[in-house]
Amino acid sequence: MNxxxxxxxxxxxxxxxxxxxxxxxxxxxxxxxxxxxxLRLRQVFxxxxxxxxxxxxxxxxxxxxxxRAWASYAPNEDLTVSARLMxxxxxxxxxxxxxxxxxxxxxxxxxxxxxxxLTIEGKHIVGLPLSAKLGRQDIVLGxxxxxxxxxxxxGSRSIYFDAARATxxxxxxxxxxxxxxxxxxxxxxxxxxxxxxxxxxxTEQNETGAILxxxxxxxxxxxxxxxxxxxxxxxxxxxxxxxxxxxxxNGAPFVSGTDSGDIYAAGLRADAKLSPxxxxxxxxxxxxxxxNQRDLSAFGLNSRLTFSFNDKLxxxxxxxxxxxxxxxxDSRGDQAFDPLWGRWPQWSELMIYxxxxxxxxxEATNLMRLNAGWIAQIxxxxxxxxxxxxxxxxxxxxxxxxxxxxxxxxxxxxxxxxTGWLKTKLNKHVSGHLVAEYLAPxxxxxxxxxxxxxxxxxxVTLTW
Numbered sequence: 001m002n003x004x005x006x007x008x009x010x011x012x013x014x015x016x017x018x019x020x021x022x023x024x025x026x027x028x029x030x031x032x033x034x035x036x037x038x039l040r041l042r043q044v045f046x047x048x049x050x051x052x053x054x055x056x057x058x059x060x061x062x063x064x065x066x067x068r069a070w071a072s073y074a075p076n077e078d079l080t081v082s083a084r085l086m087x088x089x090x091x092x093x094x095x096x097x098x099x100x101x102x103x104x105x106x107x108x109x110x111x112x113x114x115x116x117x118l119t120i121e122g123k124h125i126v127g128l129p130l131s132a133k134l135g136r137q138d139i140v141l142g143x144x145x146x147x148x149x150x151x152x153x154x155g156s157r158s159i160y161f162d163a164a165r166a167t168x169x170x171x172x173x174x175x176x177x178x179x180x181x182x183x184x185x186x187x188x189x190x191x192x193x194x195x196x197x198x199x200x201x202x203t204e205q206n207e208t209g210a211i212l213x214x215x216x217x218x219x220x221x222x223x224x225x226x227x228x229x230x231x232x233x234x235x236x237x238x239x240x241x242x243x244x245x246x247x248x249x250n251g252a253p254f255v256s257g258t259d260s261g262d263i264y265a266a267g268l269r270a271d272a273k274l275s276p277x278x279x280x281x282x283x284x285x286x287x288x289x290x291x292n293q294r295d296l297s298a299f300g301l302n303s304r305l306t307f308s309f310n311d312k313l314x315x316x317x318x319x320x321x322x323x324x325x326x327x328x329x330d331s332r333g334d335q336a337f338d339p340l341w342g343r344w345p346q347w348s349e350l351m352i353y354x355x356x357x358x359x360x361x362x363e364a365t366n367l368m369r370l371n372a373g374w375i376a377q378i379x380x381x382x383x384x385x386x387x388x389x390x391x392x393x394x395x396x397x398x399x400x401x402x403x404x405x406x407x408x409x410x411x412x413x414x415x416x417x418x419t420g421w422l423k424t425k426l427n428k429h430v431s432g433h434l435v436a437e438y439l440a441p442x443x444x445x446x447x448x449x450x451x452x453x454x455x456x457x458x459x460v461t462l463t464w
Contacts, residue, residue: 035071038463040064047454049353050406051441054448056099060353062092066157070117078124084117085195088157090251102246102253109251114194116158129169136160136192139180141213142226142269145283145302145342150184151202152343152362153249153256158202159344174218180211182341186237201247204258204360206235226269226283232340234259234291256360261290263338279306287338294334298325314377319370320347326366326395335395337365347371347389348417350437350455357406357449367414368392382424389417393444411443432460 042064049058070084089111097105119135139161141147150161161182168177184207189199209232216225236258239246247256267285274280282303289296301323309315324337336359343362345352347369352362359365373387391414398404418438425431437455 032074033071034074035069036464037069038067038461040066040459040461042066043458045454045456046350046353048451049453050357051354051439051445051449051451051453053451057095057101059094060092061094062090064157065089065111068116078122080119080121082117082119082121083115085113086116086158087111087113092251100252102243102255104246104248104253106251110196112154112157112188112194112198112200113196114158114188115192116160118192129171130166131169132164132166134164136162137165139163139165141178141211141228142283143281143302143346144344145300145346146230146265146267146285146340147211148342149344149362150182150207150341153201153203153247155250156344157250161341173216175214175216178211178213178215180213182207182209182211184208200249201237202249204245204247204256205237205260208233208235220270220272222274223270223272228265228267228269230263230265230267230340232263232265232338234261234263236260254356254361256356260292261296263287263289263291263296263340265340276310277308279308280304291334291338294332296334296338298335298337300324300337314375316375318373318375320373321371322347322367322369324365324367324394326393327397327399328395329397329399336397337367339364347387348419348437349435349457350419350439350453351417353455354439354453356402357445358400358403366393366395366397368394379424381426382422385419385421385423387419389419391415391417391442396444406446406449408443408446413442414444415439415441429463430460431463432458434458 044060044062044064046060047058049055049060052058066086066088068084068086070082072080072082074080090109092107092109097107115136117136117138119133119137121131121133123131125132138159139147149159151158162184164181166179170176184203186203186206187199187201188194194200209230211228211230213228214226219225238244238258243255245255245257246253265285265287267283269281269283271281272279280303282301284301285299287296287298287300301321303322304318304320306316306318325335327334327336345362351364355361355363368391370390371387373385375383375385378384393412393414396407396409396412398407398409416439419435421433421435423433435455435457439453441450441453
């Protein structure tokens with residue numbers, strides 16, 4: 001184990017132990033200080049990343065160790081200052097460093113130490129039902145379909161945005177209005193910089209944006225209605241190489257292209273309780289603007305119908321339909337849907353690793369997905385989720401170099417995906433899960449990209 005990893009692990013462990021110490025836990029009920037900490041341990045197995053069994057780096061086995069500590073100070077009910085410090089390191093058992101396709105692979109990754117939250121929040125500003133939060137913060141809008149993860153390259157160790165968010169509440173109309181400004185750096189090199197002195201990539205381009213988001217609960221009975229407008233400006237972050245556009249994070253460098261241009265999106269979302277048993281939600285968005293010197297015109301739809309048995313086991317059945325437009329190879333423009341800040345494993349952990357065959361990590365696009373699933377509370381502490389997804393491509397586009405090599409151009413069926421989750425929460429201090437996924441790829445992929453792929457992960461989280 002290298003000295004940096006050893007030092008960082010000692011620092012993280014010491015921080016967790018201090019926060020868990022009973023003498024520190026004793027707090028006055030009226031204290032303006034609050035704090036917490038957690039430790040997340042993961043073991044991950046992935047088979048055939050890239051759907052090619054002959055790839056020397058296709059099989060991955062690694063451990064992830066993440067610890068976080070947070071605190072906030074609220075001198076009164078209208079002002080809060082908060083911070084959260086995190087560290088995550090990794091150990092890769094597979095693949096061998098000699099088989100990694102890019103230079104700089106670390107079997108023992110010492111991990112970054114950084115603030116993934118650092119905010120000041122004010123409420124009832126100038127006596128109005130107006131609040132504002134400034135600084136590094138987590139932002140999730142709706143189901144997180146388009147806005148959840150501002151740092152997709154770092155693999156869920158963080159999801160932060162550097163942003164300013166103002167929220168105005170119209171209680172008489174059961175409506176809230178959010179205005180959000182985002183200024184996201186491509187790496188960890190600006191304030192608040194990583195404390196270990198290393199600069200790592202968090203996304204492939206520098207991003208600024210604005211979001212106007214409205215939520216209403218009164219227009220339709222038992223229905224949440226959301227409407228929004230999103231603007232995202234991408235400024236390229238080209239690394240000199242070789243290889244060009246090498247991204248460094250999690251000790252496993254990889255090449256990923258950068259985006260440029262201005263994307264506009266307008267969408268509507270509804271989430272309705274139709275009866276004690278039936279619920280439905282749907283979200284649709286149209287995107288336009290420019291991306292990488294091409295005119296963009298794209299569309300996306302995401303929907304779910306749920307039937308609840310309302311029995312002792314809380315059995316639920318659901319069906320999903322999702323459509324993300326693909327790039328028409330016969331058009332000069334670009335029709336490929338852009339997930340904006342939604343590059344995270346929304347319905348599959350395994351597919352996160354397969355999207356780079358045609359786009360980038362977590363960048364779902366050119367997709368038609370049908371899903372059938374079942375959820376049950378099989379024990380007071382444990383929930384079981386089982387899903388089947390049938391996956392197609394909207395277009396058989398082979399415009400980019402990666403697409404020409406990895407996509408067959410002869411079929412549109414992506415494959416059969418089976419996923420299962422076992423989630424448990426023993427108490428407020430101990431939780432965990434076991435997830436397993438299997439993908440049988442279809443004729444959409446090239447002949448050398450049709451090997452079955454697996455994903456298995458076990459997690460334990462300790463929270464104080």
